Amino acid sequence: MKTYGYLNMNRWGLLFCALLISSNGQAELLPEEIQIHGFLTQDFFHSSDNNVNGLSDDGISPGRTEIGLNISYQAFERLTFSAQGLYRRAGYIDKGSVGLDYALADLNLFNYQKGHIGIRGGRIKIPFGLYNETRDVAFTNPTILLPQGIYFDRSRSLLTSADGGSLYAQHRTAWGNFSFKFNYGLPLGDNEEIMSTILAPTAKGEFKANPAIATQIMYDLNGGEYVFAVSYLDLKLKYHPADNEVFSSGYNTIRPLLFSAQYNGEKLGLTAEYLYRWNHSKNYDATPDNRSITESWFVQGSYRFISRLQGIARYETLSLSIEDRSGNYAAAFGLPNHIAYSKDWMLGLRWDVTSSLMMRTEYHRIHGTAWLSQSDNQDRSKTRENWDLYALQVSYRF
Amino acid sequence: MTLLTLLSKFFIVAFSKRLLLSFLLYAVLVPVVFSIDIIVNISVPIQRNSLNKTRAIFAQQLNYWSNGEKTRVFILKDDHPLHKQFTKNKLNMFPHQLRRVWDRMVFSGTGQAPDLVETEEEMLEKVASTKNAIGYLTNGSGYENIRLFEYE
Numbered sequence A: 001m002k003t004y005g006y007l008n009m010n011r012w013g014l015l016f017c018a019l020l021i022s023s024n025g026q027a028e029l030l031p032e033e034i035q036i037h038g039f040l041t042q043d044f045f046h047s048s049d050n051n052v053n054g055l056s057d058d059g060i061s062p063g064r065t066e067i068g069l070n071i072s073y074q075a076f077e078r079l080t081f082s083a084q085g086l087y088r089r090a091g092y093i094d095k096g097s098v099g100l101d102y103a104l105a106d107l108n109l110f111n112y113q114k115g116h117i118g119i120r121g122g123r124i125k126i127p128f129g130l131y132n133e134t135r136d137v138a139f140t141n142p143t144i145l146l147p148q149g150i151y152f153d154r155s156r157s158l159l160t161s162a163d164g165g166s167l168y169a170q171h172r173t174a175w176g177n178f179s180f181k182f183n184y185g186l187p188l189g190d191n192e193e194i195m196s197t198i199l200a201p202t203a204k205g206e207f208k209a210n211p212a213i214a215t216q217i218m219y220d221l222n223g224g225e226y227v228f229a230v231s232y233l234d235l236k237l238k239y240h241p242a243d244n245e246v247f248s249s250g251y252n253t254i255r256p257l258l259f260s261a262q263y264n265g266e267k268l269g270l271t272a273e274y275l276y277r278w279n280h281s282k283n284y285d286a287t288p289d290n291r292s293i294t295e296s297w298f299v300q301g302s303y304r305f306i307s308r309l310q311g312i313a314r315y316e317t318l319s320l321s322i323e324d325r326s327g328n329y330a331a332a333f334g335l336p337n338h339i340a341y342s343k344d345w346m347l348g349l350r351w352d353v354t355s356s357l358m359m360r361t362e363y364h365r366i367h368g369t370a371w372l373s374q375s376d377n378q379d380r381s382k383t384r385e386n387w388d389l390y391a392l393q394v395s396y397r398f
Numbered sequence B: 001m002t003l004l005t006l007l008s009k010f011f012i013v014a015f016s017k018r019l020l021l022s023f024l025l026y027a028v029l030v031p032v033v034f035s036i037d038i039i040v041n042i043s044v045p046i047q048r049n050s051l052n053k054t055r056a057i058f059a060q061q062l063n064y065w066s067n068g069e070k071t072r073v074f075i076l077k078d079d080h081p082l083h084k085q086f087t088k089n090k091l092n093m094f095p096h097q098l099r100r101v102w103d104r105m106v107f108s109g110t111g112q113a114p115d116l117v118e119t120e121e122e123m124l125e126k127v128a129s130t131k132n133a134i135g136y137l138t139n140g141s142g143y144e145n146i147r148l149f150e151y152e
Helices: A002-029 A192-198 A328-332 B002-029 B051-058 B081-090 B095-106 B120-129
Strands: A034-047 A061-076 A079-090 A094-112 A115-125 A161-173 A176-187 A206-209 A212-221 A226-240 A251-264 A268-282 A290-306 A309-319 A341-354 A357-368 A386-397 B037-041 B072-075 B133-137 B146-148
Touching: A061 A094, A115 A176, A161 B051, A192 A206, A192 A226, A251 B095, B037 B120, B051 B072, B072 B120, B081 B095, B081 B133, B120 B133, B120 B146
Parallel strands: B072 B133
Antiparallel strands: A034 A061, A034 A386, A061 A079, A079 A094, A094 A115, A115 A161, A161 A176, A176 A212, A206 A226, A212 A226, A226 A251, A251 A268, A268 A290, A290 A309, A309 A341, A341 A357, A357 A386, B037 B133, B037 B146
């Protein structure tokens, strides 16, 4: 464990130096058509019970690291290329991997007085709710942990980006701006964590996603003082069983519909999102076909005491199935009832030390274990219903 | 009578002292609300502009001038007093709202951030020397290659 940590530190050191050099050299060395940006985030977790991003239970886990570096190149007046590499480790879900987060060509097709239309092709971030497209960039997130009932970290590989195409449009009016995105593509994903949560930890085969639809319509008023959005995804996962396995080649469909509303005032910020998700699992033989509806929502308020210091509070609730809010179905399978729900009270403080360095901390009081990852909590019978979670984050960007 | 005179004198003195004090305090503590001009390079075509359009230009959501050429937006740091005044008085927004829009584009590969300048002098120099550039200054009149940008 120690050696692992040490090796990692060295690697970060190198990357960090590379980032610093590129940020300092940017203004002078790069032509104006090229922009380079990046971020580096380290999180620490401690919990009274249950593990979040590593062994946080009664210990301190430096369990999540996110390093990103992106480049954007304006090749022609209307054609831009951009790509971002991401290094990420998150507890036992992801022990450290480097990947291409997005890599796309963006073609501006048509401009008119009040808007534009364009297309993108390549690996594109999935628009979903207010935070998903930049979910790994700490500076753009309201809290260290995003509301887990909507932005599950354990199934993030389905939600991050997809290989395909996107059509986008914006229309501006005196009474607000409308933006629209329609994406069609194959979601990325090492779906092991998803497999163990949707099917069973004992499943040995492989989940493969079909091309998925992701669409979002957003309305913002007064330069983003008020933002409203509706997002919808249509995901299908096909199961390819291993030899001699109890599960046959079934499939799952997941169709989340998400409503978002936000107020961004000078000091006060208010956000609420409501998720209604249709789940369907079919043809597994070993388990009966099942339809369920997942519901989650949160309300969140933030206040800027001074421009660099912000307090935040949130209440979030999640029911994996609205027909079994108290978890009787789970209990029938020998699992704890509280795997079916979670209610999370959160308080946090964010300090922007400089415009490129940010620190924050937050406290969660949680009732239920619905969003815990299987990888970090192998034995569900050992998880506790009522628990506390503390997190600390340091993030640098340029 | 004398008591009344005395009292009134006292009040006048006390009041004027307070007035003076509060004026001094005001002058020291409250920064002077300076006028801010949005400036463009002389190459930028003259077009009709609205507040909404101006916001979209600075938010990097409207990226082309009416002649089809790409805009070049220059800004000061988020916590620069002039940037704060500019977003508030000229765009009727707050710096963190603009930051939110830019960051979402920059880190999802869907757009570029404006170009950052360190000082007002640099702002003047960059906007004057860059084709299709737009920026802002405390007082933007009377410079070569620079025109004031107005909106209705």
